[in-house]
Every structure is written in structure tokens, then in C-alpha cells.
Amino acid sequence: MNELLLLLLATAFVNNFVLAQFLGLCPFVGTSGRFDTATSMGLATAFVLTFAALLSYAVYHSVLLPLDLAYLRIIAFIVIIAATVQATEMLLRSISPILHTAMGLYLPLITSNCAVLALALLAVDAQLSLLQTVVYALGASLGFSIVLALFAAARERTEQADAPAAFAGVPLALVTAGIMSLAFMGFKGMGT
Amino acid sequence: MIIGIATSVGVLALLALTAGGLLAWLNHRWPRNTSAEIDAVDALLPQTQCAQCGYPGCRPYAQALVNDAAPITLCPPGGEALVQQLSEHLGRSADEALADAPARIALIDEARCIGCLLCIQACPVDAIVGARGYMHTVLVDECTGCELCLPPCPVDCIDLLAAAVSSKP
CATH class of the missing domain: 3.30.70.20 (Alpha-Beta Plaits)
Incomplete structure (x- = not known):
């Protein structure tokens, strides 16, 4: 139990996917312009991350390993992730069309979010058990959502700031991301 | 060798087919919530109910827009600004010129x-x-x-x- 909690916190903060492992940077920069879009994007990505990791685990251990096809895992995981994203989009379109239009193009782009594929690959490479995979995926989702929400909140404020023309907009956002990454380095050495 | 190739191709094909079948079923299970989409488009239209678009009012036009049955340029009261909004909202090209009138x-x-x-x-x-x-x-x-x-x-x-x-x- 303690180990699982440690894994959760370590994945969410110490080895944060975005700020420590630099995965999934495109949605991190692309959808963090507004706080509410960022939070819904974080939730959608968390949903996809968890489900895709679970399905990947199932397919890897029940189909690929017994047939000695582990080398197919990248292609197989991509198919699984694409299907999960498509299903998420259908669900969202049915439940909340307004959120669906608000997230627009970024929703299908979760498919190409490298954090999703990395999570599935890292989980099978580290030979985690099913329970550990779930916790690992939840930790990654938590870390991604929190960081995205924090970054969006910071960006909404720097947007209003009286920055020098050369820094206004994207440069300031990237500097902010760098400082956040430095701050997350502070978690290094906790647990792991 | 041949068997290895056959199993890998077979497994991938099966995986893709399963995913496709599942998606088709989910698409059927979770249909588009068109009435909420129509509400959202209807809220953008000017509500003059002038019928210049050829539809009896703004909501029927919104319905046609959501169903991709009408161009986004039919609303003279909304003008160029509305075409822009509709193009962003519906993800359709705004290149079509506003109706020539x-x-x-x-x-x-x-x-x-x-x-x-x-x-x-x-x-x-x-x-x-x-x-x-x-x-x-x-x-x-x-x-x-x-x-x-x-x-x-x-x-x-x-x-x-x-x-x-x-x-x-």
C-alpha cells in the first residue's frame, strides 16, 4: 500500500511527465491559454492516459507476450490509443457538445500526445503489475492535469503583465515553463 | 519465419478490426447530441427570424448548419462577422464568399x-x-x-x- 502511494506521488511530482521527463509538451503549450480549456483538456487526457494504459497492459500481457510478439508493442499501442481517443471524443460529443467544440482540434490530437504512448511503453518495460500500472497511470494523469492547470493559471496572469515586447506572449510562456520545470526539480530526491 | 510473419500480421489485423468494431458500436451507442449543438449555433445567429436564408427562421437554419445541409454564408443580418464565428464554431471554411447580394x-x-x-x-x-x-x-x-x-x-x-x-x- 505504502509502495503504491509512493509510486503515485513519485509519478505525479518527482518524475512528472511534463516537467521532469519532457513528454507531452505540445498540449502543455498549446492548450494552456485559458484556465477552463486547460482543466478540461487535463481531464480528457487523464481519462485517455488511464484507459489506454490499462488496455495496453491487457493486450500486451494477454496477446503479445504469449505469442512472442513483444516487438509489435509500439504499433499495437498506437492503435489502442487512437481508438481510445476516438471513443473519448464520441462520449464527449454525446454528453457535452459545447465542451467538445471548445476543445476542438486538441481532442483528436491527444492521439499524438507522446505522454500517452510513453506511459504505456514505460509501464510494460518496467514490468509493472496491473495494480501498479493503474497507479502509475493515475499518477501520470494527476501530474499532467495539475501541471497543465498551474501553467494555464500562470499564463493567464502573465498575459496581463506589462512585459517587454520581445518577451510578450509565447516567449514569456516558455520562460514560465522553464521556471516551473526548475521548481519541480526540487522534488528530486524525495522518495523515488 | 512464415508463421511468425503470419501471426504478427494476423494479430495486428485482429486488433485493428476489434478496435474498429468497438468504435462503430460506441458511435451507435453514443449518438451525437444534436439538440445541444443546434442550441449553441442558434445562440450565434442574430434571431431576426427574417427568413432571408431560405429557412423559416433562425433555429431551422441552425439545424441545417449542424447537419451540414446549408452553407454558412446565408445570413445577411449576421454579415461577415457571423460567417467568421460560424466558421470557427463549426470548423468549416469561411472562404465561400458571402451571398452576392x-x-x-x-x-x-x-x-x-x-x-x-x-x-x-x-x-x-x-x-x-x-x-x-x-x-x-x-x-x-x-x-x-x-x-x-x-x-x-x-x-x-x-x-x-x-x-x-x-x-x-
Whole structure:
């Protein structure tokens, strides 16, 4: 139990996917312009991350390993992730069309979010058990959502700031991301 | 060797087929929530109910837009700004030019106006001002050229003119 909690916190903060492992940077920069879009994007990505990791685990251990096809895992995981994203989009379109239009193009782009594929690959490479995979995926989702929400909140404020023309907009956002990454380095050495 | 290739191809094909079948079923299970989508599009339209788009009102036009049955350029009161909004909202190209009819506004021939108030009641955007017994006039900035004031006028004193220069942003 303690180990699982440690894994959760370590994945969410110490080895944060975005700020420590630099995965999934495109949605991190692309959808963090507004706080509410960022939070819904974080939730959608968390949903996809968890489900895709679970399905990947199932397919890897029940189909690929017994047939000695582990080398197919990248292609197989991509198919699984694409299907999960498509299903998420259908669900969202049915439940909340307004959120669906608000997230627009970024929703299908979760498919190409490298954090999703990395999570599935890292989980099978580290030979985690099913329970550990779930916790690992939840930790990654938590870390991604929190960081995205924090970054969006910071960006909404720097947007209003009286920055020098050369820094206004994207440069300031990237500097902010760098400082956040430095701050997350502070978690290094906790647990792991 | 051959067996290895066959199993790998077979497993991938099976995986893709399963995923495709599952998605088809989910698509059936979670249909598009069109009424909420129509509400969202309807909220963008100007609600003049002028029927210049060829549909009986704004909501039927919104319905046609959501079903991809109508171009996004049919609404003269909404003008260029609405085309932009609809193009962003529906993810459709705004390249199609606005229907070729130029923007028009109503003009009341003040000599003939008898001050009957009928056109004021008909105007969906409150662009006509006046009082009973006094001549009426059209607010150029507000008029959308929807022609709804023409039929009620008992003395036919309203004409539609090409708007000189659009004063709208």
C-alpha cells in the first residue's frame, strides 16, 4: 500500500511527465491559454492516459507476450490509443457538445500526445503489475492535469503583465515553463 | 519465419478490426447530441427570424448548419462577422464568399409615412423609431436589411437601398 502511494506521488511530482521527463509538451503549450480549456483538456487526457494504459497492459500481457510478439508493442499501442481517443471524443460529443467544440482540434490530437504512448511503453518495460500500472497511470494523469492547470493559471496572469515586447506572449510562456520545470526539480530526491 | 510473419500480421489485423468494431458500436451507442449543438449555433445567429436564408427562421437554419445541409454564408443580418464565428464554431471554411447580394438597409420616405407604428412592431432589431402620428425613421447602424418592415406598411413608403458604406465594425 505504502509502495503504491509512493509510486503515485513519485509519478505525479518527482518524475512528472511534463516537467521532469519532457513528454507531452505540445498540449502543455498549446492548450494552456485559458484556465477552463486547460482543466478540461487535463481531464480528457487523464481519462485517455488511464484507459489506454490499462488496455495496453491487457493486450500486451494477454496477446503479445504469449505469442512472442513483444516487438509489435509500439504499433499495437498506437492503435489502442487512437481508438481510445476516438471513443473519448464520441462520449464527449454525446454528453457535452459545447465542451467538445471548445476543445476542438486538441481532442483528436491527444492521439499524438507522446505522454500517452510513453506511459504505456514505460509501464510494460518496467514490468509493472496491473495494480501498479493503474497507479502509475493515475499518477501520470494527476501530474499532467495539475501541471497543465498551474501553467494555464500562470499564463493567464502573465498575459496581463506589462512585459517587454520581445518577451510578450509565447516567449514569456516558455520562460514560465522553464521556471516551473526548475521548481519541480526540487522534488528530486524525495522518495523515488 | 512464415508463421511468425503470419501471426504478427494476423494479430495486428485482429486488433485493428476489434478496435474498429468497438468504435462503430460506441458511435451507435453514443449518438451525437444534436439538440445541444443546434442550441449553441442558434445562440450565434442574430434571431431576426427574417427568413432571408431560405429557412423559416433562425433555429431551422441552425439545424441545417449542424447537419451540414446549408452553407454558412446565408445570413445577411449576421454579415461577415457571423460567417467568421460560424466558421470557427463549426470548423468549416469561411472562404465561400458571402451571398452576392450587397448589404441593404431600409429607408422610409418621410413624406409618405403616416406614422402608423406597424413597421416598428415588425422590426426584429428595433431599428425603426417613431411615435403614433409622427413620421418614422430607420437607424442605419441597426438595420439589417431583413425586409420584414415592407409587407406591413400600408402606404408602401419603405424602400431598400444598398448600404453606402457599412458602418458596422
